[in-house]
Amino acid sequence: MSEDNATNQEAVKSEKKRNTILTILSFAFIIGGAIWILSLFFDFHRYETTxxxxxxxxxxxVTARATGHVxxxxxDANQFVHKGDTLVILDDEEYRIKVKQAEADLAVAEGNLHSLEQSIITAISNxxxxxxxxxxxxxxLEKAQKDYERFKNMYADSAVTRNQYDQVVSKLQSTKAYLAAGQKSLLASGSVTKQSHTNLEAANATVxxxxxxxxxxxxxLSYTRIxxxxxxxxGDRTISVGELINANQVVATMVLNQKIWVTANFKETQIEKMKIGQEVTITIDALGDKEFKGKVTGFSPATGAKFSMVEPDNSTGNFVKITQRIPVKIDFEASAKELEEVKPGMNVTVEIKK
Known part of the structure; x- marks a missing residue:
């Protein structure tokens, strides 16, 4: 009996000890949970997070501006390239032929221009x-007119013969005819010169x-080098040698090595106290929750739903108010070297101090 009592007492002590430990652990968990909840409460009041x-x-x-076979x-896919590097070369034989045709047409036009320039010189000389x-x-004419007046008086005084007088009259008439013909010839020459100048302007326009x-x-031809x-x-290489490329066809996609930023979609109820210049903590999921510092640099002029291809329609009568998201632009404060591991499209968590 004494051995049974001793065993029961030992079991009771062990049970009390275990209950005490469980009680202490329970209180510790409760206190820890309360502290965690309080910290979240205060964090929610001091930070906006998404x-x-x-x-x-x-x-x-990168699009082709000419049509041709590659x-x-x-x-290669995922390769870094510099501005001005040749990515694709198209077969340019057809374009070289067109260049030669254009050169020949220009030579003919310039030849016509030179010919007209010479014709203008000739017209001006004429x-x-x-x-x-x-x-x-x-x-x-002036001399013939004077001779006529003199011989006219002499004929009236019978100082010259009728034949001599008729010769003077004939000379006057022929001189007037020559003068009229000369005036018409001058008008024709001027008209030819004007027409030549007009033709020269047209030839210059043609050239x-x-x-x-x-x-x-x-x-x-230059467009055959992309x-x-x-x-x-x-990005990915989606074309191959020999493939026919059409104008405006995309031959490659490039992620520009200029600048990266974060677009954070906050609830409309979160942005009341946000302003440009606020400090931001950026945590990147893919990099083991590595943190970067940033600043708010802009707010979208409308909610994300307004920019969607199919905007939600609440005019059917089944209206349910849904909290909208406002895209906020955040710039990194880190250097380009520090951001080498950060890639566009990575998911991040953003925390903005109020």
Missing amino acids: NNAQVESYINS ASIHF EAASKDKLSGDMAD ARKKADLDNALLQ IAQADGYV
């Missing part, structure tokens, strides 16, 4: 000769147009 946020960057589509490709001849005819055609042909317009990383 995990509806991603890293953003400028992403450009002759060679000079980039007009000057007509003017000189007209001046001579006018002098002859200018042919030069523009040549420039356009050379420009189209180059990078900025520094950045090329």
Whole structure:
């Protein structure tokens, strides 16, 4: 009996000890939970937080500006390229032929222009000769008129014969005819000169147009070399050698190596006290919750729903008020070297102090 009593007493002591430990642990958990809840409460009052946020960057589509078959490709997927690097070369034989045609057309137009320039020189010379001849005819007319007046008086006094008088009259009439013909010739020469100048203006316009055609042909030829317009990383390669590329077709997608930022979608009830310049703590999920500092730099002019392709329609009568999200732009304060591991599209958690 004594052994049974001793065993029971030992079991009771062990049970009391265990209950005491459990009680202490329970109180510790309760106190810890209360402290955690209080810390969250105070944090919620001091910070606005959202995990509806991603890293953003400028992403450009590299498009072809000419149609042609791919002759060679000079980039691989995920490769870093510099501005001006050649990415794709298209077969340019057709474009080179067009350049030669444009050069030939320009040569013909320039030849016509030079011919017209010479014709203008000739027309001006003919007009000057007509003017000189007209001046001579006018002098002859003046002399013939004086001879006629003198012989007319002499004939009246019977100082000259009828035959001599008739010769003077004939000379006067022929001189007037020559003068009239000279005036008409001068008018014709002036008209030819004006027409030549008009033709020269048209020829100059034709040469200018042919030069523009040549420039356009050379420009189209340059489009057969597709180059990078900025520094950045090329995405997946979706084309292959020999493939027919059409104008405006996307041949590559580039993530520009310029700037990255965070777009955080806060609830509309969270942005009341937010303002530009507020400090932000950015935690990146993919980097083991690594933290970066940032600043608020802008607010969207409308909610995200307003920018969606299909805006929600609440006019059906089944209206339920849904809290909207306002996109907030946040810039990193870290250097480019510190942000090398940060990639566009990564999920982040943003915490803004009120």
